[in-house]
Amino acid sequence: MMHWIGLCVWLCATLAHAALPGYVQDALTKAQLPADSVAIVVQPLDGSAPLIQHHAGKAMNPASVMKLVTTYAALEALTPAYRWKTEVYRNGSVNQGVLEGDLILKGYGDPALNVTEFWRLLQQVQQQGIRQIKGNLVLDNTVYMSEVSQRPVLDDEPLRAYNASPSALLVNGRNTSFRFSLRQENASPRVMIAQEFELPQISIVNLVQPRKGVCTDWRADLRYDVHPQPDGAVTVTFSGSLPDQCDERYLELSVMSDTQYAFFTFKKIWQQLGGQFLGGLVIAATPPNTSLVTSWWSPPLDIVVRDINKWSNNVMARQLMLTVGLEAGLVPVEEASAALAVKETLRRRGLQFPELVLENGSGLSRNERISAEHLAQLLVTAYQRPVMPVFMASLPILGLDGTTKKRLAAPGSQGMAYLKTGSLEGVSGIAGYVQDSLGRRYALVMLVNHPRASAIRPVQDLLLKRLIEGP
Incomplete structure (x- = not known):
């Protein structure tokens, strides 16, 4: 009897402690957002009971907050030191700087192949003795299935850069x-x-x-x-x-296809480097009996995840999820199989989320789902793993950089939280780590699915300030 009484007392205290605070409920009412459209978890990282659990198990669209799932799984599956390669082949002989054949670029999904990196790659090719190309430029995208070029279009703006679809040879984000x-x-x-x-x-x-x-x-x-x-x-x-x-x-x-953009960028840079090229564009697999000219290696993943999370880069996140699939042996890869590889990576870390729906891993989706409870569990797990410093450093710092640069920038709050934000029409979310004035740290998740979701920001900021200020 005493055991059951003690259990009931503990359970009641925990539920009372985890209930939605009155100040949050009042702020939701002021924002005209019903409480059942919001899911919140505030979990101390010291293992004690949650401060807030509200609709924690409800499957919600997280928008770009889903990038937390993709980047954490990638850091575990690939390691922070992982680099992408881009290979350059030739299918003819080189005589006195003249390539008597085609130059072939084979991509493996490098999400960070910007103009500067591409310029250095082509300079490297010329340093191998090729100055004039008598054949064509062949682009090999075959490690991706063709289905990945089918982009989800949001906001009826298919040409906006955030709607760009992945490519195994993506130059400058096609941007x-x-x-x-x-x-x-x-x-x-x-x-x-x-x-x-x-x-x-x-x-x-x-x-x-x-x-x-x-x-x-x-x-x-x-x-x-x-x-x-x-x-x-x-x-x-x-x-x-x-x-x-x-x-x-x-x-x-993104006003051109991935291949046209890469082709025209190649022509411009090749000429700037003093090379000659009068050929055309061919999209095909690398032919047999070709010779490797050089390989280019991307910056490491610990740098790439910062670009993905701090600036919420959709196409880079999508390429990252596909890379997890590629390194799992799924060649050619597409998004459905890559999503299974991400889920398997999470499962090996004890993270099994039955409600998780991954369409492309970026949050640029009307179909992706996860619960606030499981996002918080992922944050707690990541905090205990060796990848924690890289993962946490990739998140926007409150009031200082990334997508949270202009939020709560006053001295008392600035720098006190590392948060991923996300928004779509009818969706808003924040998730990450918060430290209070006494040095205690929390995993925070707040997801909103409602036509007035954009009105949640004052509620988010209020909760952040109250957590930071502490008791």
Whole structure:
């Protein structure tokens, strides 16, 4: 009898301790968000009972918070020292700097092959004695199944860079960054548009006019249309208006296919390096009896995960999940099998989440699901693992960098939490680690699925401040 009385007392105390605090309930009411649309877990990392457990077991869409699952599993499966390779082959002889055949680039899903890295790769090729190519450029993407190029399109903006689909040979994320600025001409402002990495095959038609106003919602009246040309080039027409109080603003678009973008980038850099190339583009597997020219190795995974989590890079996260599948022996790989490889990695760490739905691993999905309880369990497990320093350092630091740079930047809160954020229309989430004023640390997860999910931010900030301030 005394045993059951003690158990009931403990259980009641735990439930009371874990209930939704009144200040959170009041903030939800003020934000016009029903409590059943929100899942919250605050779990002390010292192993004591949760401070808050609210709808903890409910399967929720986490948006980009799902990147925590992908990056943690990848760090465990691949190790923080993992590097991607890109191979360069030739299928002809080289005589006095002239390649009598094709140059072949074979990709293995490097998510960090930006313009600078690509320039260094091609410089390395020329240092191997190839200056002129008489054949074609062959791009080999065959380690990915063709299905991975089918992108989930959100927000009805298929050309936005965050909607870019993976590619085994992804150069610069297939991303063209358009820079908008205003210049005074004859005492009147004029809108200027330029490419950050300029490709001559991308032409800009600028019909944007300046308008009076502040720059809070500068995209409200800005429109773009992309017109492909028969030769693979594109014309991008911008119209609408830009507030005259804006300084520089950027719009990231993917206006070309992955192969066309890689081809035109190759042509530009190869010429800049002093090489000659008059061939065309061929998309095919690497032929037999070719000779390896050189191999390029990416930065290590411990650097790549920072780009993924701090800036919530969708296509890099998708490539990372596919890499987990590749290294599990799934060649060619596609997202469904890669998701199973991620789940198996989690299972080996004692993390079995029956409700987990992984579509592409980035959170760019209407189908992905996980519970707040299991996200918190993942955070606690990661904190106890050797990969913890890399994993935690990859998260945006509250009030200092990444997607949380402008949140709670006052001295009392700044730097006191490492948090991954996520948002889609009708979805908002935060998850990560919080330290209070007494040095105690917590795993925090808050997920919201509701048409008014964007109204949750003041509630998130209030909970963060109360946790940081401590008792």
